Amino acid sequence: MLRPYRSVLYIPGSKERALEKARDLAVDAIIFDLEDAVAPDEKAAARATLARFLAEVDYGPRARIVRINGFDTEWGRADAAAFADHPGVDAILVPKVNGPADLDAVAAVTGEMPLWAMMETALGMLNAAAIAAHPRLEGMVMGTNDLAKELGSRFRADRMPLMTGLGLCLLAAKASGRVIVDGVYNAFKDEAGLAAECAQGRDMGFDGKTLIHPAQVEITNEAFAPSEAEVDLARRQIEAFNAAQAQGQGVAVLDGRIVENLHVVTAQAVLAKMEAIRAQAMTAERIAVGAE
Numbered sequence: 016m017l018r019p020y021r022s023v024l025y026i027p028g029s030k031e032r033a034l035e036k037a038r039d040l041a042v043d044a045i046i047f048d049l050e051d052a053v054a055p056d057e058k059a060a061a062r063a064t065l066a067r068f069l070a071e072v073d074y075g076p077r078a079r080i081v082r083i084n085g086f087d088t089e090w091g092r093a094d095a096a097a098f099a100d101h102p103g104v105d106a107i108l109v110p111k112v113n114g115p116a117d118l119d120a121v122a123a124v125t126g127e128m129p130l131w132a133m134m135e136t137a138l139g140m141l142n143a144a145a146i147a148a149h150p151r152l153e154g155m156v157m158g159t160n161d162l163a164k165e166l167g168s169r170f171r172a173d174r175m176p177l178m179t180g181l182g183l184c185l186l187a188a189k190a191s192g193r194v195i196v197d198g199v200y201n202a203f204k205d206e207a208g209l210a211a212e213c214a215q216g217r218d219m220g221f222d223g224k225t226l227i228h229p230a231q232v233e234i235t236n237e238a239f240a241p242s243e244a245e246v247d248l249a250r251r252q253i254e255a256f257n258a259a260q261a262q263g264q265g266v267a268v269l270d271g272r273i274v275e276n277l278h279v280v281t282a283q284a285v286l287a288k289m290e291a292i293r294a295q296a297m298t299a300e301r302i303a304v305g306a307e
């Protein structure tokens with residue numbers, strides 16, 4: 016079954032209150048962060064706290080992804096070893112991936128565990144296709160803060176300075192059939208700004224967006240879910256195409272536009288995504304009712 020990744024929330028591995036709160040949030044996935052959100056002095060304690068929470072707390076249907084520190088730091092290898100076969104973890108997220116060799120190094124420790132890659136360095140953008148094709152890779156996460164830092168670019172609402180990198184990673188992810196989620200929107204109280212950036216990411220083809228605060232969840236879930244109009248159109252396109260085929264034709268016309276096989280594939284993907292979102296919400300609700 017397809018899994019939705021509309022909203023992917025970062026939670027610092029050191030913040031117990033936030034780790035507890037996350038089980039009631041309507042997010043599709045959680046990134047439990049041991050990297051940038053955790054201060055150097057807290058790294059070892061955060062690793063132990065997180066291992067305990069992931070063993071004890073039921074995060075329901077949400078995908079549980081642990082962002083480890085890089086292997087060029089003193090903590091990276093111990094992070095990878097601690098979560099390599101942890102039953103409460105679905106994937107390991109590797110920061111600042113420059114090329115497939117960085118994933119090889121982590122996979123040598125984590126074995127069969129699926130990997131995700133932070134796409135946030137200039138070299139990573141140039142090697143995006145090879146990173147996406149790595150056999151252990153499941154998904155990519157845009158790290159737009161680090162990318163902007165390395166490029167020396169300024170914040171712009173239209174994200175024009177980041178477009179080359181965003182586009183290269185999207186192409187790479189889609190070519191290898193990987194999930195790809197957009198970067199964070201730092202101004203977490205700016206709802207209009209977030210909605211605009213979500214709409215841009217959705218238009219481009221991202222599966223969802225990474226978030227830093229619970230206040231960003233609702234806007235993001237709505238932006239990355241198929242709208243009612245999209246679902247209605249998808250159903251009607253499939254019906255129209257099936258009717259045309261029954262009459263021996265390969266093309267249908269609906270609302271003055273052609274519908275070909277490729278449009279039916281897109282329509283089926285819209286319906287499958289909607290079903291996945293519905294199934295995820297129902298599972299979360301069942302678990303919440305059971306926990307009461």
Ligand SMILES: CC(C)(COP(=O)(O)OP(=O)(O)OC[C@H]1O[C@@H](n2cnc3c(N)ncnc32)[C@H](O)[C@@H]1OP(=O)(O)O)[C@@H](O)C(=O)NCCC(=O)NCCSC(=O)C[C@H](O)C(=O)O
Nearest residue numbers: 025026027032033036051052135158159160161227228229
């Ligand atoms: C940004 C924050 C530091 C704000 O924290 P705070 O001032 O505590 O927020 P609130 O008082 O408004 O919080 C309200 C309640 O929500 C809970 N909360 C807050 N944030 C989270 C969260 N991320 N997950 C779950 N729950 C959260 C608080 O505990 C409050 O709960 P309650 O007590 O019940 O009222 C803070 O939001 C934060 O630390 N966010 C995460 C920051 C982070 O993870 N940064 C690193 C990832 S971003 C990154 O690295 C991007 C990438 O690498 C790149 O290069 O771009």
Ligand SMILES: [Mg+2]
Nearest residue numbers: 135158160161
């Ligand atoms: Mg980063």
